[in-house]
Amino acid sequence: MRFLTLAALGALMSIAPQADAADADALAAKVDAKVLAWRRDLHQHPELGNRETRTAKLVADHLRKLGLQPKTGVAHTGVTALLKGGKPGPRIALRADMDALPVTERNALPFASKTTATFRGETVGVMHACGHDAHTAILMGVAEALVAMKAELPGEVLFVFQPAEEGPPDGERGGAPLMLEQGLFADSKPDAVFGLHVFSTLNAGQIGLRAGPTMAASDRFELTVKGRQTHGSRPWSGVDPIVATAQIIDNAQTIVSRQMDISKQPVVLTFGAVKGGVRHNIIPDQVQTIGTIRTFDEGMRQDVFARLKNLAEHVAAAHGATVDAKIPLETEGNPVTVNDPALAARMRPSLEKIAGAQNVVDMPLVMGSEDFSYYARQAPGLFFFVGATPQGQDASKAPSNHSPEFFLDESALKLGTRAMLQVALDYLHGGAAAK
Template identity: 50%
Template sequence: MKRLLLAGLLVAAPLRAQQGPASPALLAEIDKRTAAIVDKVTAWRHDIHQHPELGYQEKRTAALVAAHLKSLGMEVQENVGGIPGVVGILKGGKPGPTVALRADMDALPVTELVNVPFKSTVRTVYNGVETGVMHACGHDMHTAMLMGTAEVLAGLKASLPGTVKFLFQPAEEVPPRGGAQPMIDAGVMQGVDGVFGLHVGPGPLGALSFRQGAISAASDGFRIVVHGKQSHGAAPSRGVDPIVVSAEIVTALQTIVSRSVDLGAAPAVVTVGAIHGGLRENIIPDSVWMIGTIRTFDPAARTLIGQRMKTLATNIAAAHNATAEVTVDLGYGSTINHAAMVSRFSPTLKRVAGTAGAQESKTASMAGEDFSRFAELAPGFFFNLAVSPVGTDLKTVASNHSPLFQGDDKALPVGVRAMSTLALEFLTSGGIPRVP
């Protein structure tokens, strides 16, 4: 209810007088200032990449960010939302709207296999298993680029007609609350008239892509625990084998999308990401657990999949004299790009991308993003930056979340210029009209 009331207050905000486009001199100054700090941005990226931190644990990264923002003379808020969130507030020299720029800071429980000089060697225990920690989704690049953007815009403070909020968010990879919701609950979106974010991924180095409407899927998590009866592996008839039951459930879950969901309305995905049961070869365990993700765009499909999952799992288990507990956690909604934001500011991306190109994507990504929560409270524009090294075979390149994912430092100034220019043009244009 609190979020709905806040959304209502934002939508009801008075219209701002439209000003004009940013001057060529200011745009040129952004390019100049970006070029001057490329080495700093690259060093930040390498440092963050070499010291990755999982969601809600980003204390070192947050301290690095906060120290930099303070050095720029900004008002800085730390531990926002009771988590390692950082907000920097840059008040321009002239009155105007408020724009928010967001970057996520968390890494993943992935052991890095890319041999770069700044390779991560950090280890942790995750879900009871020892593993490496890696920025396998490019959040190290996101953070470094927004730090660079903060420096560029701070240098233009006197010329900015309005306010810039820099949102450095933890725990994007930790649904269902993630890092966005605690920061929103702490009030970071109050007074914000528009919000921008970007995500890196495979593709031609420096290319930008965007989409009006849904650009990423709703992302929900599920957990299924199958309870059987433990027995000797040589005497399965004396027990109830939860591994066999779980195998049937995993197979049956794949029929939900293929046989129960109207794929003509929108795509959907059900993935089992982890399954565990037993300790040795000749003992049938008493239980098995599995976890996974559900990705949808259609609200009806989102509800249906959760219902069908519970029906299939519990009835398959019952048919084998086992039981199944099914929990579905509603996570992030679909990220919706505001039509007027895309219409007005996509030409900015085309200008920034230059020969690398910027184009509208025909399809949305099945990836999930808690940027969706920021975009529910102010007109949002989320776009993608391709970071594959030149010469990479784009047909076989490793995707985000792979231990082989690699981002080229040469893409960093493109992201800095894009975010800096979008913020400047949003402010100089007076934002976009709101419908009361």
């Protein structure tokens, strides 16, 4: 049984060996400069999901230099490596994501991205607008620090450098589901899995933590409204899919605002792109829209699917059009990310040792999603947040993750490295007794 009473958990935490915060700080200090350099290099050379070839090579080369034997090509471009400590103990997994986003950077940094790529048939800018460059650099530093103390390390650490967290390209598979399908935990499931995310809604120096459901489930949808093409001056001669699509988008907002019981759990329904037509005076045959649905409750999730499909079909029919509604798309959506409550309680003191108790804040529900959720379904998981917005700036108004102006205060690299090290060391030293 992995469930502990609060009394038993408190007793366990009082007797389990703990690494001193000074140990994590000393280990991290030796890699800080490298972590900073790696992050800037990765930021300047971002790669989209399933295309992280340069990033994967940088990671794999580093792990080899550490004396590890990395596996490459996992889920296309993923890299993993297992560190076996010199003493018996539990196994943990530490995960970082490597992919960037189709976003054109608007930060005036000397290492700003100038990279472009093709995404959904269009040339787009590519940017680490979500901070995965920081995650990769931090885990590279953590790996070096842990290898340096291999002889004294109890247990094993599986380093997971994952591609395509933001989702694979259309028609492809990838990310956490594919890594697991290809045997990531086949040899031995970890006793715990840890991940972190730099986050704009927290200031530098802060760590965000929440037990239980933490990040929303996410599902993509696609609606293709089919009308009949005609000249723009004679709309009565055809069926206008643009007007029908506009009304679907407008009316769909009432699904959340008027039809869902959001006092139970929050729901978000967002249209992210609309594409149709090529000329000012031609009404096209069809219009395609894509979007995302975010939920925390499975019943509400299925309800939103049904309501959006029903609405789209009836609005389209009222215009004499039809709709091909793929709700959800035939791809893996992310489940709810759930932090194991016992693990969160146990590791909170580790985070407080690094950041200070006053700087470890309780996170609200996050409507963003994470495919870390797949790992946390296989083993107790803990996913925490590291502040990215400079101190003195209102983090609630800072450009968000996924913004072309997303900005990382690089002190987050030092805090993230130390936090992940402390969590890993404390769990390894005390994990055998907790199993």
